[in-house]
Amino acid sequence: xxxxxxxLLALLQADATTAMAELADRVGLSATPVWKRIQKLEQSGxxxxxxxxxxxELVGIGLVVFVAIEAHEHTAEWLAxxxxxxxxxxxxxxxxxxxxxxxxxxxxxxxxxxEFDSFYKRLIGxxxxxxxxxxxxxxxxxxxxxxPLPVRxxxxxxxxxxxxxx
Numbered sequence: 001x002x003x004x005x006x007x008l009l010a011l012l013q014a015d016a017t018t019a020m021a022e023l024a025d026r027v028g029l030s031a032t033p034v035w036k037r038i039q040k041l042e043q044s045g046x047x048x049x050x051x052x053x054x055x056x057e058l059v060g061i062g063l064v065v066f067v068a069i070e071a072h073e074h075t076a077e078w079l080a081x082x083x084x085x086x087x088x089x090x091x092x093x094x095x096x097x098x099x100x101x102x103x104x105x106x107x108x109x110x111x112x113x114x115e116f117d118s119f120y121k122r123l124i125g126x127x128x129x130x131x132x133x134x135x136x137x138x139x140x141x142x143x144x145x146x147x148p149l150p151v152r153x154x155x156x157x158x159x160x161x162x163x164x165x166x
Contacts, residue, residue, distance in 0.1 A: 001041075001046070001154050001155065002154055002155045003151075003154055003155075003156055004028075004037065005037060005046075006151070006154040007026070008023060008034065008037060009046070009047075009149055011026055011027075012038070013145065013146035014146060016050040020035055023038075061109045061110065062110075062111055063111065063115070063116060064107065064109050064136075064140070065108045065109075065135065065136050066135045067106040067107075067123075067132060068102040068131075068133040068134075068135070069104040069105070069129055069131070069133075070103050070131040071129065072127070072128035072129050073128075074103075079097075082104070083095075091108050091110050091119050092108055093108065093109050095107075102133075120132070120134070
């Protein structure tokens with residue numbers, strides 16, 4: 001990937017509905033090479049999907065909970081069962097295996113405390129857990145889906161160091 005790919009990725013992360021002509025203009029290429037680059041980024045898995053970002057409160061999601069989990073056991077079988085259980089719970093927005101005192105961290109989005117209680121009962125009913133600690137978000141101060149794109153991860157098409165300032 002080069003600096004043009006980096007710029008395309010930044011533009012698409014900001015707005016995946018940007019017209020091909022505008023993308024081409026913004027990166028200094030014609031539409032066909034830009035379209036081919038985007039296809040290549042999709043085929044290689046760099047671009048996983050193009051999605052609509054929904055405002056949670058406007059679709060009935062009023063509570064975000066961070067759930068810290070300590071595993072009941074540390075085996076491949078337990079992890080596979082846990083991963084499958086979490087994958088089947090649409091309320092789980094993110095699930096991470098952690099280093100440190102907590103083994104797993106979940107970001108859970110639900111309508112309200114009643115719905116979280118239902119989720120919690122399904123979670124502990126699906127798999128044995130050593131400890132579960134829930135932290136309730138009061139206010140979202142920042143949210144982004146755009147990853148930073150460090151220049152060092154991209155190559156300059158001219159063979160030197162990439163110097164992109166956008």
